[in-house]
Amino acid sequence: MENNHLRTFVLIAGLTALFMGIGYLIGGQIGMIIALVLAGAGNFFSYWNADKIVLSMYKAKEVDSSHPDPVVRAYAQDVEEMVSNAGMPMPRITIIENPQPNAFATGRNPENAAVAATTGLLSMLNRREVRGVMGHELAHVRNRDTLTMTITATIAGAISALANFAFFFGGNDRERPGGLIGTLAIMFLAPMAASLVQMAISRGREYEADAGGAEISGDPQALASALQKIEQIAHGGARGQGGAVNMDAERNPATAHMFIINPLNGRGADNLFSTHPATQNRVEVLMKMTRGDTPPSKPHSPRKTGKKVDLPAFARPVDGKKNTKSPWE
Template sequence: MGNNHIRTFMLIAGLTALFMGIGFMLGGQVGMIVALLFAGVGNFISYWNADKIVLSMYKAKEVDEHHSNRQIAEYARDVKDMAREAGMPIPKITIIDNPQPNAFATGRNPENAAVAATTGLLRMLDRREIRGVMGHELAHVKNRDTLTMTLTATIAGAISALANFALFFGGNDRERSGGLIGTLAIMFLAPMAASLVQMAISRGREYEADKTGAEIAGDPEALASALQKIESFARGEVNVDAERNPATAHMFIINPLNGKGADNLFSTHPATQNRIAALMKLRQQYGRASKPRSETSTGPKRKVDLPAFAKPIEKKDDPWG
């Protein structure tokens, strides 16, 4: 936990320093001070309202196990069960009306966290696979990744906005530090630098969340199967809200913006096949036929459909019309 806090502090400090540097190039010392104040206010607001900010971007609606739709009710019930079994506070459980199969978690700490799944995810995956995905999101909450991910999204978005401001309003100010060259440097390098920080930290945390999430759900194979299906279908559906807020892309279980297939400097997520391979190695620790934790716990037992890992993908009936 201590190392996680140190990494978080270094990340936020680095992005804030970058933000101040842009401010200095745009307005000298005054610009740097304004940028520092802006970053401080942004961090404060994000810290206390992280879940509300991101959930509002995606028009997420809170649901529970009493929902009239069976799939949504099962989804909410399974998230609650896994959180209890992992000894975690139960997060706010939400649904996003979006055809792209995806999910994310947000919030400043486990006591003030939220998880979200798209309607596309519930349509595409079976119950076992949905448990695997939400186990991954609960792992982000348990590992306290959500605060870092949300603060990073906020500052990276602000850096991009500031770069756009420099592009449209800074080019004619020859007296400003850096002049036209400075404006071009801000326009191209600042968003890239912020994105690189996002990407580097996101990939490492995704692998760790895969591992912890498989332990929470008790079923590495289910998460591997889910990732394979999501990767196949996510590229065919445009996530309009994610395109409007690209700084939040690293928060999703699969990159909602593009389908880069390799672990490289410009990928917000690890290659899906690499994640699947790591999960299938972890599967050996659970035996050949891994089962969800709820089937082996001492609590109430519920019937869970366990389809074969390589079962052909079939589109479910659409309960949302």
């Protein structure tokens, strides 16, 4: 855990240094100072407004356990129960009208957080699986990943924009380091480097949230099953053919790292340019946890009761037999 936080800090520092370096190449010391100021302003704005911006972008609607729809009501009840068991502040619970099964968390800290599930997630997964997915999102909130990923996305986006400006500003090409070739290198290589750093941070955080989500929900097997279903429906299987399209995410690809599974079609592989680890790799880790080969992450909540988180009532056996009751009742 400590090594992951240290690596994240180093990578964010690297992004900031890259941003300042581009500013220096464009406008010398003054350009570097301007770049630093812009980075600080962007991070400050993102810190205070990230949740509002993202929820508005996806037209998320807030719900609670009194909702008239039984599926939405059960979803809200399970989130509230897991939050209470984990000793966390209550986040805003929202739903998004979207056919692709997916979910994300946002907010600057656990006290100002929100979790969101798409209508596709609630309609295509059973209650145990939805509970596992939301446990993963609550782990992101508890680990403060939402703030980390917002900052990295802001800096990475600013680097891309600044790199594009490099071609038009900063004096004569001959006066710039490397001339025209150097400018072109900035335009293409800087955004690529920023994206790689952002993706490296995101992938490490997903594995950690899977472990934390399994601990919060008490059901790693349900989370593993949910990941497989979402991957199959969202990306059309291993070959990436077809799949449910998330048009809002396609229009805003910078938010792709926020979702539990990459919402952009055709990007399911665990490679250099993926925002998420390969789903199969995540499932294998969770199944090891189910067998007891790998212990879940240690609790980080302020309230450490030492009590094991039990399965919800609908998932527990009845008189030693499998519970045949509907998972959404």
